[in-house]
Amino acid sequence: MAIKDYLRQKFFPHMWCPGCGHGIVLNSMLRAVEELGFSKNEIVMVSGIGCSSRISGYVDFHSLHTLHGRALAFATGVKMSQPELNVIVPMGDGDALAIGGNHFIHAARRNIAMTAVVMNNRIYGMTGGQYSPLSGYGAIATTAPYTNIDHDFDIVELSKAAGATYVARTTTYHAQQMTKILKEAILHDGFSVVEVLTQCPTYFGRKNKLGSAADMMEYYKKNTTPIGSKAKAENPDLLERGVFVRKDLPEYCSEYDKVIETAMKGRS
């Protein structure tokens, strides 16, 4: 199936700014689904609120555009009630880790099978450039006009600690790696987190004088490196890309099936 067959063309043009990284994530995501050969009916895309979350409206899957920060909670209801569905949850960094931080760690802890894609542009795009928990110390935002004094999360470390059984990081510059990772993440039978560094030229880029969208992607190229590379050893400031965690632990819905089995036995 061609990529465009996965899109709801009726609902275009999309709402993203020129150069926004979110469209690249959409592209990689659709390629992943296409390469996996899933039928459109098997996929539910659940998102929250933000520029990133609008992704769910454009895809021809079952799509649930929910509340700011709550996508994983809605997704938990979808998945647990109908475990055969594949659930993909694109989220903004604010969506996933500020207002939705609690749901994020608990979904990871339960190891419920779904793919959380954190589209990390280090800013609140939709509301116009306020700082997020991923902006980082020293960034400039419309609510940090002098400088941001909030420290950021490391999404990979946070996900690991919370119990996610698949954790990866990539960027919009590395679209092919993104597709590969997303494929693996979607197939993974547990809670998977994929952090994607994605550019918001309109706010994060402009406020922090990072240049055009292309400049920002170039930055991802220069400042990231594959996990455990020689470059990392030489330059510890580089951010690693790749799969950090890949482990098999009992998945939540299968575990609940066992609860059902026990409860039903007790009854007869």
Added chain:
Amino acid sequence: MTDGNIKFVQGNEACVEAALYAGLDFFAGYPITPSTEVAEHMSYRLPQIGGKFIQMEDEISSICAIIGASLTGHKVMTATSGPGFSLMQEGLGYAIMAEIPCVIVNVMRGGPSTGLPTAPSQGDVYQARWGAHGDHAIIALTASNHQDVFSITVDAFNMAETYRTPVILLFDEVIGHMRERLTIPEPGEIPVVGRLRTSVKAGIDYHPYLPREDGRLPMSDFGGQHRYNVTGLVHDMWGFPSNNPSVVHGLLRHLVDKIKNNVDTITRYKEYYLEDARTILISYGSSARSALHIVENRRARGERLGLLELQTIWPFPYGLVEEKCEKARHIVVVEMNMGQVLRAVKRAVHHPERVVLANRIDGVFITPTDIKNILRLIQGKGV
């Protein structure tokens, strides 16, 4: 009927059994007094029938999870009390906007804030009505004994499906915790409304938000043949966001009218000795038990007292209250708050000056004596 159908249970358990009778198979919740037993019984009962129970990380996620599960075609419920009900308001608004059938139990306790966790109150009448932001309509039901808790809970599920809307069950601490006899009806004894699913075939354009002529919107399960968008934004008939003024207007009108135009069908109530009553007590939930006690005592002495027990609180049955109170000289609203249903009753009747309040707001269950004191005042006898 077999003896197995007769139980001696708490109201919270009666509610659980009724939900299962109505076809519930997914529950998400977070513990909070005095509703916790609902979650506890659910966790025990649901897996026995192949259903699913999940304890979420808070009430926000609980209501979100049941909305997700409703969309895959399941009958769903959550249960909470005061502070948790406050946290659920955004999700409740979402369910209203996206027209998701679900049932939300609020076993009321004293508030505001953490308030009186273990004491009775009926202070959430207006939060149930207006807790979610924006213009909307809501259905909120209640009951005063366990047999009625059972039937009204089944009703709640039926209305949620019929009108594609969240329905609130506004119980109170006394009802939730008190133990009483309950007879579980045989299957089929109370009608159960199933999910209305679209007959539109795969490959043909299905409009999830295009009401039929009768106002109902057939659904299609997530995972099924039709793929569509669900959003809390104002949306068109495809479920796609829109700010076209006529779409906005049409949607809001639809959301309100589907309930407002069916007030009579949604109204549930009980009446006792109203035909010739000069003094009418209006009450609901556990307060109605004390009110009924007084009415029966006074009737035995020949006094013309009657009781109108409301089971549908929202949409408020203004017409019914107006009609029943037409000839009354005194109307006494009995409730455990500072006059929430009182306010609606005053708006309903021709002579609002005849409406007085018999209440308690100190966390103590309102007794027949409390009501008697108000009756003495009305009758000019002093306390």
